[in-house]
Amino acid sequence: MNNQSNAMPESFQAQSAAPGALPPTRPLYWSVRRELWENRFVYVAPFSVAGVFLFGYLISVGHLPARIRELSSVVPEHFQAAILKPYDIAAAFMMGTYILVTLFYCADALHSERRDRSILFWKSLPVSDLTTVLAKASIPFVILPLLIFGITLVLQFVILLLSSAVLLGSGLSVASLWTHLPVLQMSLLLLYHIVTAHALWPAPVYCWLILVSSWARRAVLLWAAIPVLAIAGVEMIAFRTSHFATLIGHRLIGGGPVDATGPGMFPTDPMTHITPAAFLGSPGLWIGLALAVAFLVLAVRLRRYQGPI
């Protein structure tokens, strides 16, 4: 909240310097701020999940020395896999939180302001529909990825410190733990995974929800799901296949055009390769992004016509 007090004198300087004109980024900045004021769950949920996970880990960490002793006898690959497990699970929890928070946020994005009639207040200020929609889209595509990345890193670091402390306390060497943990690789891979698998790849799903939230009078998630269910249903009856349902599920859970989701696909698994060329070269990605942009453009247009419901 410190930047709150810092931001104020700035705003007055800007006003006295140039009345009548503001840099175009200022309405965007304040629109993002208002999203975070209104939707506190965007940051409360990841922090809470991290806290709960840490609490669980604190309970289980007592067994760590015994486990390390037991594992010392097995093959190094298994040892490394066992060492990495809590970090993978931590990351998986945070990714799940990202997906859930994003789905709920997007489904409410352009709906809540119509529901509580506050759209009439927002529209009374010189903030364009484009700025508003961009500010809302920045939550799943900018704010949450950064937030999730930061929290996951800190969480993994705290787990590392905790386990080191416990090992040292029981007279074991931490060397094996630290040498088997590719810290830099892990964090790079984490960032890559968040951006590709959870921000860019499912972008059309998030933007579809934002679009439906600008149109539906109620039950946004239901209206968003109905066309998907209808297409999948028709496909299943007519062709006895389920490509569409698989496609949507694949988009939603993350993954990417190259790697199939499944066990061993946890973001910290060093066996997973960072393959940006394959990712960027995949037509599926670009088709998805084009759809996402189209959905957002439609949402901007729709908001222009929308009033309170």
Add this chain to the structure above:
Amino acid sequence: MACIEARGLRKAFGKTIALDGIDLRVEEGRILGLVGPNGAGKTTALNAILGLTPYEGELRVLGRDPWAERDHLMRDVSFIADVAVLPRWMRVSQALEYVAGVHPRFDRAKAEAFLTRTSIRPDSKVRELSKGMVTQLHLALVMAIDARLLVLDEPTLGLDILFRKQFYDSLLNDYFDRTRTIMVTTHQVDEIQDVLTDVMFIDRGRIVFSSSMEEFESRYVEVIVNPENVAAARALKPIYERQSLGRTILLFDSVDRQQLKPLGELRVPGIADLFVALIGDHCAAAGAAR
């Protein structure tokens, strides 16, 4: 320069015609009251002026096309489109910060000074405020914006008389400076009769009456007729007659005051009385038909 200028302004929702070819011109520095029965098209007209709804016909607000240039227009136009549209989750301090952040003509110190005269605390959430306090907060925000046009759509709906009076007093004393233009709709039109410089009646999507208040006061006169003069007074063709506390009250349009003076007590009619005289009959008929 005209603040608002409309020619043939039309808006239809499906088969319902909300605005049926309105022509109007509002000069800068006026306080216009827009009066009409429910569903007459008041809010639609205001929405068109504010760029909230597309329309047919020609409309310029401060020289701009409100639908095409709404984002720009909102730097010079403020509005309270309805009571209680401030987001309920917002804190008072956040509202001030946000408006200061996005509005180039917002004077935060002015809004804070206004709020210190109320019992609104900066850390309160809007949901914790009473209806009257929410309106005060909204007014504080709007009055601190150096706008050229302020549009108020039923700004005091559901407030008690003290808040309503305070609302218009603040507006006149702290805000209006004769260069700004204010457009207001309200059902409590008699309360703001002294505030207005112009009045306009809208009915079934058309402007049926438009006048400055000076013209209104010189043209219309109401006579509380002495019982023995009722027949004589009726001969002068009043446009409306009503009974109140056993007295007959007649409303005259452009009748010489010297002629009326001997018949009873003369006074300026209320806008509401003229409204009933001009529009009330068919409304009552429509009501009965329903």
